Amino acid sequence: MTATVGAPGETVERLAAAGATGALRGAGGTVYLVEGRVVHVESGLATGLATVLTACGRVSPATWLQTVRAYGPEHRVGRMLVERGHLTRGELELCHLDALYDAAFFTLTARTTTGVFEPGVRHWLGPVNLVGARALRRETVRRRDLLERIWPWPQVDTSPVRPGLADPRARQRLGPRRCRLLELADGRRTPADIARLLGRSAFATTVEIRRLAASGLVETPAPEPLRPAPPLTRPPRPVPQPPGLPSAGLPSRGPWSSEPRAFESAPAAPPPPGEPRRAARAGPGLLRRNPGESLAHPRQPRHAAVHPLSVHDPDVALLTRVLTALEDRL
Amino acid sequence: MPGIDECLSEAMSIAGARGVSLIDWSSGLSLGQAGTGPNGDHEAVAAEVTDLARAAADSPTFADPEDPRTPLRDLILTANASYHLLCFVDTVFDSRLVLYLWLDRAAGNLASARFRLQALAEELVLG
Numbered sequence: 448m449t450a451t452v453g454a455p456g457e458t459v460e461r462l463a464a465a466g467a468t469g470a471l472r473g474a475g476g477t478v479y480l481v482e483g484r485v486v487h488v489e490s491g492l493a494t495g496l497a498t499v500l501t502a503c504g505r506v507s508p509a510t511w512l513q514t515v516r517a518y519g520p521e522h523r524v525g526r527m528l529v530e531r532g533h534l535t536r537g538e539l540e541l542c543h544l545d546a547l548y549d550a551a552f553f554t555l556t557a558r559t560t561t562g563v564f565e566p567g568v569r570h571w572l573g574p575v576n577l578v579g580a581r582a583l584r585r586e587t588v589r590r591r592d593l594l595e596r597i598w599p600w601p602q603v604d605t606s607p608v609r610p611g612l613a614d615p616r617a618r619q620r621l622g623p624r625r626c627r628l629l630e631l632a633d634g635r636r637t638p639a640d641i642a643r644l645l646g647r648s649a650f651a652t653t654v655e656i657r658r659l660a661a662s663g664l665v666e667t668p669a670p671e672p673l674r675p676a677p678p679l680t681r682p683p684r685p686v687p688q689p690p691g692l693p694s695a696g697l698p699s700r701g702p703w704s705s706e707p708r709a710f711e712s713a714p715a716a717p718p719p720p721g722e723p724r725r726a727a728r729a730g731p732g733l734l735r736r737n738p739g740e741s742l743a744h745p746r747q748p749r750h751a752a753v754h755p756l757s758v759h760d761p762d763v764a765l766l767t768r769v770l771t772a773l774e775d776r777l
Numbered sequence: 778m779p780g781i782d783e784c785l786s787e788a789m790s791i792a793g794a795r796g797v798s799l800i801d802w803s804s805g806l807s808l809g810q811a812g813t814g815p816n817g818d819h820e821a822v823a824a825e826v827t828d829l830a831r832a833a834a835d836s837p838t839f840a841d842p843e844d845p846r847t848p849l850r851d852l853i854l855t856a857n858a859s860y861h862l863l864c865f866v867d868t869v870f871d872s873r874l875v876l877y878l879w880l881d882r883a884a885g886n887l888a889s890a891r892f893r894l895q896a897l898a899e900e901l902v903l904g
Contacts, residue, residue, distance in 0.1 A: 505869040529778070535904030536778045542870055544781075544808050545801065576781075586806060593805065620837055623845040647871045651803035 451562045456555040456584035458562060459485065463580035470568040475557025476550050479570040484577040487543075487570040490550035493649045494642045496572070499542055502646025506533050519571035526573055543575040548586055549648045555587040590650060597654065598661035604653050606668045608632035608641060613663035621664070628655055632665065784901040785811040788878060791893050793885020795859070796878075798822060799866075799901075802830040803873040815859075815879055826877045829854075830863055834873075851891065858882055864894045868902050876901075 451458045455473045459480070462471060466483040476490025489495065497515075500506040510533055518527040525543065528534045534542075594601070610632050618629070631641045642652035659665040779787065781799055788797040789811045796812035800823045807823035814822040833839045833852055840848030847867040854861040859882050866874035876898045880890050 499870050503870045535902065536780045537784065537901035537904065538868065538870070540780050541808070541866075541868065541872060541874065541901075545872060548804070548806060589806075590804060622835055622837060622840060622848070623842055625835075627845070645871065648803065651873070654803065 449564045449566070451564050453560055454555075455557055455560075455562065456580075456587060458564075459555070460580040460584060462564065467564070467566065468569070469564055469566040470570070471562050471564045473554060473557055473562035474559035476554030478551070478554060479568070480580075481569065481574060481577075483580075485547070485551075485580055485583050486574050486577060487572055488547050488550035488554055488583075489570075490553040492553040492639050493546070493550040494639075494647060494652075495550070496542060496546040498643055499546060499646050499648070500534070502644075505538070515571060518573075522569045522571055522573040524572045525575045540576055543572070544578075545648055547576065547578060548583070548590075549650050551583050552587050552590050552650050555584060556591060594653065594657055598657040598667070600657075600660065600667050600670070602668050602670055603638075603656055603660045603665065605637055605639075607635050607637055608656060609634045609666040609668075611660070611663045611666045617662065617664060625655060625659065628652065629659070629664065778904045779897075779900055781809045781901070784876075784897050785809050788876065788894060788897055791878065791880070791885070791890050793881040793883075793890065794878060795881055796822075798826075798877050800826050800830075800875050800877055801873060802827040802834075802875050808874075812879070815861075822877065822879075826863060826875060830865070830873075830875050834865070851895065853887070853891065856882075860885065860887055860890070862887075862891060862894055864891075864898045866898045866902060 451471065453461070455471070455475065455478070458471060458473075459478050462469075462480055463483040463485070468481050468483075469479075471478045471480070475492065476488060478485060479487040479489075497511055501508045501511055506528070514527055514531070514533070515524050518524045525539055529536050529539055594604070608631075610629055618626070621629070627645065628641060631644055636644070638653050638656045639649050641656075642649040645652070656665055660667045785797050785799060788794060794812060796810070796814050796819075798810035798814070798819055799808045800806070801808055805824050805827040807819050810819040810822075816822070829852065834848045842848075847865055849865050851865060852861075852863040854863075860878075860880040862878040862880060864876040864878070866872070866876055868874065876894055878890065878894050880887070
């Protein structure tokens with residue numbers, strides 16, 4: 448068992464380059480490698496393979512448990528599901544890739560830079576698809592950028608989902624898939640909870656929630672207030688970085704950190720203040736706060752596009768531009 | 778029993794096939810590809826196929842509201858020199874997958890290519 452230091456995506460690439468076999472456990476999830484290739488990723492924030500296959504009734508929970516119990520110790524669960532006729536090979540591959548990238552998104556965007564690598568540990572599923580570490584990291588960056596483009600308020604990803612006050616006619620145009628999602632938005636469930644209930648990928652659900660938030664059908668909660676940055680502690684044993692890789696690794700703007708995040712908690716890259724995307728529909732009840740004033744209603748504003756500006760906004764905008772420029776060089 | 782790779786190489790044997798990819802249009806990820814993409818870039822193809830599939834499948838005009846699992850069967854775009862076929866893959870578990878085929882208009886036969894692509898999409902799931 449080895450402690451690792453570095454952004455999760457970067458650590459996975461380093462282990463892959465060394466041809467490692469084992470499990471890298473981090474704050475966001477666990478990445479399983481076999482001879483330098485990623486074979487599986489698991490994250491508590493993503494919808495797992497078992498949930499996707501049992502929620503729709505494709506595999507019964509009893510069959511799943513039985514197969515995992517019988518063939519898990521031999522790391523042959525995937526193969527045996529196919530051999531026993533519970534799934535076709537195509538289904539297993541499709542489902543596995545979806546689950547792998549879904550979990551990788553939440554695992555590699557975790558901001559915690561420490562992890563534990565357990566050499567030789569294999570996943571009970573056994574090999575299904577092999578994915579390169581670099582491809583996995585690139586896809587994670589692409590997914591994070593996709594979310595930013597849809598609606599740049601990451602707090603909607605982890606907050607309980609509340610239906611917004613958009614035009615009721617807009618709901619009728621949603622289609623059954625998104626209606627089902629909104630029906631489960633009770634103000635307590637997070638996007639990950641809804642994804643699990645529906646047996647859908649957590650990332651795909653997050654995409655839908657951001658789209659719904661952008662159209663005002665889901666509320667965008669106010670950003671968390673700024674908190675002081677955690678005291679900097681020196682990592683116990685700095686691990687040398689391979690040349691050519693940026694030391695910051697995968698700069699995550701994801702909100703899945705267990706650590707206090709001074710920068711993330713500020714509004715990230717809001718639409719330019721003068722031109723919110725849906726300004727035309729902003730009602731009179733929306734509050735704007737002058738810099739320095741206290742926020743009278745903590746849950747305001749109710750509409751997505753018009754968050755009160757804070758005195759820190761110019762700094763955040765500048766930092767966001769710098770961050771984006773750095774990411775472009777990755 | 779075909780997997781993703783076999784399905785794609787089989788699709789490349791369709792007369793006139795220039796390129797094929799299997800795209801997850803909930804995220805825009807290409808799960809596999811063979812041949813060439815229209816711009817030589819399968820990643821860009823995946824992003825554009827995603828936009829097109831989403832626009833059609835999420836539209837109350839085009840999609841079947843009674844069938845949320847497979848709101849559409851396929852989309853066919855006809856360009857001057859090629860066809861673009863998007864065949865929606867129907868799975869029991871939740872997914873949003875499309876099998877995309879770039880077909881040469883002169884060398885290919887649209888009806889037979891469409892039929893074979895649908896058969897391949899079904900075989901991939903049903904085995």
